[in-house]
Amino acid sequence: MTPCKIRILVVDDEPQIVRALRINLNVRGYEVATAASGGEALRVAANFHPEIVLLDLGLPDIDGIDVIAGIRGWTDIPIVVLSARTDSADTVEALDAGADDFVTKPFGMDELLARLRAALRRGPQAAGEVVVVTDSFTVDLAAKTVTRRGESVHLTRTEWGVLELLARNRGKLVSQREILQAVWGPRHERETHYLRIYLGQLRQKLEDDPSHPRHLLTETGMGYRLV
Template sequence: MIRVLVVDDEPQLLRALRINLSARRYEVVVAADGATALDLAARHVPDLVVLDLGLPDMDGTDVIAGLRGWTKVPILVLSGRTDAADKVDALDAGADDYVTKPFSMDELMARLRVLVRRLESEQAAQQTAVIGYYTVDLAAKTVIRLPGAPEDVPEQIHLTKTEWAVLEILVRNPGRLVSGKHILQQVWGPAYDAQTNYLRFYLAKLRQKLEPEPSHPRQLITEPGMGYRFQP
């Protein structure tokens, strides 16, 4: 299910968007100000963001900048600002599309579908990755030794179901910081979002199996106090 973070300080609009998006089987998370939006984005990493620029605590372009510091999530700006300069500023800050208020719900949904198709296309392209001396194939669920790897490197590595689940989240977000809470919620469920020992254990197992120097990982990185990152 695609998770959409909707950020707007108009309660009626938030309610209308929640109802319409939920009816189309999106998972919806809402925020009425920029600080809450950034906090929710870190704790419940969204697949898409719908963002108003006129927020009570900060400008929407600052929210875009905050998100772009660690994620490439598609951002659709939904704003009453119609001046061309405002649109250019938002797009230059990192927004992917811009819809002005008042708007047609059908048009908004069509714009979101375009972003979803792009997102799915990017995810489909991220089926394989090279980690250490191995090619990891997410679709085939195989880890195969690269040609030219040292002879003492095993030809194939077996990963458990849970190891695959953790690794897939990281590989599908190359170079991006992924919060520990997000991984825990996606793999084990919302009730486990504080079980950081699970992640330490499984990241250690993955490094032991995939990294040439598990004690000095170069690709399966821990960002202390923030989360984890797969560095291609």
């Protein structure tokens, strides 16, 4: 149960989905506003001031990517995309536009609610978090150090660059392109094999069972997330 009335804007043009979401979110203590088009979504967002947005990409007037851009023009609240599009290029485009997560239709309500809770935990209020703690290791973003079971872990500059980006976006799916641009530069955004190599090295150093990682996760064809 959500302890307070968190405002959520649901944007979808399918009435049955909106109804199901409204019922489930209301029961869990969310205050829900809805919009059935991109233009309406931007107007409602400006007046309702949601703390999180659940956004379908396939809207009847303007594309959901443009809605993300419009919202990002004035706020950094979490945006979770909900879409029937299964092409990984659509996921990457949404993430690059500023979405925080991507859930594919059809979806399970429990999974969706978990994604919403995770997005809220890492929302604007978490921006000042400088120490990221997992069950296996701790990342101190201010000191630029990593410890595992109380022992310092040596990382190369590139390994740190990858881990730092994931830690600053904990729980969020970070696209392959975003990592490559941030760590290696724009000329290397197609060199996805770099990521396989360096994530493998980080797992060897940080995960209890590198072959079955619990924290440094791969979203096949899309990107990576630290949980």
